[in-house]
Structures are given as structure tokens and as C-alpha cells.
Amino acid sequence: MNAQDTNSIFGTADMPPVPPASEEKTMAILSHILAIVPGIGILAPLVIYLVKRNEGSFVEFHARESLNFQITILLAYIISAILIIVLVGLLFLWVLPVVNIVLVIVATIRASEGRYYRYPFCIRLV
Known part of the structure; x- marks a missing residue:
């Protein structure tokens, strides 16, 4: 197992060869942090992805990761709501917001450091 495999297991990736510009870091940070604002969870990373995807791979990567993770969280909420019938869903409805925020x-933080980050447990749809 090499360093790349180890990093992908723990949800991180190696440093990019060229550090991203300040504006790229800012947009990458916004694609993540705006995702936890109620009501715009999926919309913010989607808009950033659609607007900035051709301008830089760093922003595109982070916006895509954020969008995929928010879609995964939304699907988990839907499944949890269905599982409320058997009471297991109640536990997930308490855990999901904490996992999302953390x-x-x-x-x-990784985006602000100029590093690539892959969310663990994320369904990659985009």
C-alpha cells in the first residue's frame, strides 16, 4: 500500500503540485462552508461548480466533492426519515447533522490549506 492509497482511505489526498491561487482557495472554502447553511446546502456547491468548473481544477474538485457529499447527506436524511418507522431513523437524524458539520x-480547513480533500462515505454522482 502506497501513500496515495493510505490517504484515500482516510479521506485525504496529496498536495497539488502547484499551490492554488488565493481566489481559488476562497471559492473552494465557500463551496464547503456554504453547504451547511440551511436551505442552500446543495445549491451553493452546485452554483460554484457550474460557474467555476472551467476556471481551475482546484475549485472544480472541491465544489464537486461538496456537492456529492451534500447529495449523500440528503439521501441519508431521506432513508432516516423512512427508518423512523422502526425507530432506527431517529438515531440517524441526530447523528447526520453532527457528521455533516464536522x-x-x-x-x-483542507481547502484553506490548499490541499485536496475527499469526503469519506460519499457517493460520487457528479
Whole structure:
């Protein structure tokens, strides 16, 4: 197992060869942090992805990761709501917001450092 495999297991990726510009970092940070604002969770990373995807791979990567993670969280909420019938969903409805906030903060920190970050447990649809 090499360093790349180890990093992908723990939800991180190697440093980019060229550090991203300040504006790229800012947009990458916004794509993560705006995702936890109620009501715009999926919309913010989607808009950033659609507007900035051709301008830089760093912003595109982070916006895509944030969008995929928010879609995964939304699907988990839907499944949890269905599982409320058997009471298991209640536990998930308490855990999901905490997991969402913690992982978004970690991703935001990584983006501010100019590093690529892949969310663990994320369905990659985009």
C-alpha cells in the first residue's frame, strides 16, 4: 500500500503540485462552508461548480466533492426519515447533522490549506 492509497482511505489526498491561487482557495472554502447553511446546502456547491468548473481544477474538485457529499447527506436524511418507522431513523437524524458539520469543517480547513480533500462515505454522482 502506497501513500496515495493510505490517504484515500482516510479521506485525504496529496498536495497539488502547484499551490492554488488565493481566489481559488476562497471559492473552494465557500463551496464547503456554504453547504451547511440551511436551505442552500446543495445549491451553493452546485452554483460554484457550474460557474467555476472551467476556471481551475482546484475549485472544480472541491465544489464537486461538496456537492456529492451534500447529495449523500440528503439521501441519508431521506432513508432516516423512512427508518423512523422502526425507530432506527431517529438515531440517524441526530447523528447526520453532527457528521455533516464536522466533515464540512475538516474539508474547509483542507481547502484553506490548499490541499485536496475527499469526503469519506460519499457517493460520487457528479
